[in-house]
Amino acid sequence: MVEWTDSERAIITSIFSNLDYEEIGRKSLCRCLIVYPWTQRYFGGFGNLYNAETILCNPLIAAHGTKILHGLDRALKNMDNIKNTYAELSLLHSDKLHVDPDNFRLLADCLTVVIAAKMGSAFTVETQVAWQKFLSVVVSALGRQYH
Amino acid sequence: MSLSAKQKATVKDFFGKMATRSDDIGAEALSRLVAVYPQTKSYFAHWKSASPGSAPVRKHGITIMGGVYDAVGKIDDLKAGLLSLSELHAFMLRVDPVNFKLLAHCMLVCMSMVFPEEFTPQVHVAVDKFLAQLALALCEKYR
Numbered sequence: 001m002v003e004w005t006d007s008e009r010a011i012i013t014s015i016f017s018n019l020d021y022e023e024i025g026r027k028s029l030c031r032c033l034i035v036y037p038w039t040q041r042y043f044g045g046f047g048n049l050y051n052a053e054t055i056l057c058n059p060l061i062a063a064h065g066t067k068i069l070h071g072l073d074r075a076l077k078n079m080d081n082i083k084n085t086y087a088e089l090s091l092l093h094s095d096k097l098h099v100d101p102d103n104f105r106l107l108a109d110c111l112t113v114v115i116a117a118k119m120g121s122a123f124t125v126e127t128q129v130a131w132q133k134f135l136s137v138v139v140s141a142l143g144r145q146y147h
Numbered sequence: 148m149s150l151s152a153k154q155k156a157t158v159k160d161f162f163g164k165m166a167t168r169s170d171d172i173g174a175e176a177l178s179r180l181v182a183v184y185p186q187t188k189s190y191f192a193h194w195k196s197a198s199p200g201s202a203p204v205r206k207h208g209i210t211i212m213g214g215v216y217d218a219v220g221k222i223d224d225l226k227a228g229l230l231s232l233s234e235l236h237a238f239m240l241r242v243d244p245v246n247f248k249l250l251a252h253c254m255l256v257c258m259s260m261v262f263p264e265e266f267t268p269q270v271h272v273a274v275d276k277f278l279a280q281l282a283l284a285l286c287e288k289y290r
Contacts, residue, residue, distance in 0.1 A: 034268040035275055052269050109252055113271065116256045117263035125175075125182045125199050128256065132183050 002137050004079055011130040015115065016076050024114055025065030030055050031110040032103075039103055068107070075138050083141045090145035101143035108135040150280065154273035155222050161270050162219045165262065172257045173212025174205035179253040180246075187246055211250070218281050225284035237288035244289070247282035254278065 033040050034052045043049060046060040055061060071089065078085040093099045112132060116123045123131075150158070165172065178199035181188050191197035197204060214232065221228025236242055255275060259266045266274075 031268045031271060035272040056268070109255075112252075113255055113259045113266075117259040117266060120260050120263065123256075123260055125179055128179055129182050 001080070002082065007126070008130040008133065009079065011127050012076060012079070012134050015119075015127070015131060016073070019069070021069045022062070022066045024111070024118065025067070025069035026062040027065070027114045028107065028111040029061055029065035029068060030058075031114060032107045033061065035110060036103075036106045039106060042097065042099055042103070072138065075134070075141075079134075082137050083144060086138070086141040087145055090142050093142060094146040101139075101146060104139040104142050108132075108139050111135065148276055148279065150222070150273065150276055154276060157270055157273040158222065158277045159219060161258075161262075161265065161274060162216065164265055165258065166216075168261050169212050169216060170209045172254065172261060173210075173215075174208040175257045175260075176250065176253040177204050177208030177211060179256065180250050183253065184246075184249050187249065190240070190242060190246075212254075215254075215278075215281065218284075219277075222277065225280055226287055229281070229284040230287070233285050233288040236285050237290075244282065244286050247278075247285065251275065251278040251282065 033043065033049060033055050040049050043061070043064075046064070047058055048054045049058065049061075074085050075082045093101070093104075112128070112135065115131065116128070119127070162169075178201075181191070181197055181204060182199040188197040191203070191207075194201075194203040196202070218225060218229060226233075255266075255271065255278075258274065259271075
């Protein structure tokens with residue numbers, strides 16, 4: 001089981017309580033699709049992804065980015081049981097969506113960059129350590145049910 | 148995944164903008180590397196301290212960023228330009244190449260923190276590609 005210090009819990013809770021889900025969700029997913037274009041393979045039904053500009057204006061991508069961030073909420077609310085919280089979502093990504101789990105790490109990295117931009121100097125070393133630990137637990141849980 | 152002419156220009160432009168803050172960013176990036184990925188401290192066991200924010204870590208981060216800037220100037224032929232640095236990393240330092248990616252990520256995070264407006268997704272992809280090409284050039288002599 002993952003051990004969280006009080007400080008880590010406080011940091012993660014604080015990030016989420018100040019989060020604009022729509023802004024950060026949209027920016028993170030767009031950044032992932034632009035920086036790692038092979039991730040676009042999973043978004044065939046999402047309209048125009050022709051270039052960076054069209055991706056950034058795409059309302060379906062924006063909505064999906066928000067959805068993903070709200071999905072992270074589940075981990076926040078169940079920090080001591082992230083593995084089981086995401087069991088069903090993991091199966092969904094494996095069996096239905098057929099997403100290569102390495103993509104979770106790519107999106108997590110983009111999310112980190114976007115949050116760093118938003119928080120600026122408030123994204124301290126300690127904050128980054130806690131945040132990346134949280135994301136790596138999420139990424140691991142999402143990949144766990146692959147078979 | 149080589150850089151287009153436009154991406155090379157984007158990299159040069161962004162690094163130009165970054166120049167006044169490059170020492171800070173280099174120092175911060177290495178501090179974050181050893182904090183977020185503690186296994187990387189294994190390369191610095193010979194230092195008095197390898198903890199984030201310590202003097203040797205900050206100093207070395209600045210050195211590394213200096214090397215990155217040097218590479219920007221050699222962007223048209225990184226392999227040839229970084230030959231001696233590659234020999235250093237291959238035969239003396241023997242840094243596992245996976246760590247170049249980890250440091251690159253920390254650099255991108257710092258760039259994003261310091262230049263939130265300028266570090267657009269388009270700049271991000273160009274810089275990420277450049278750092279990946281740089282890492283490849285550093286690995287050239289590994290085997």
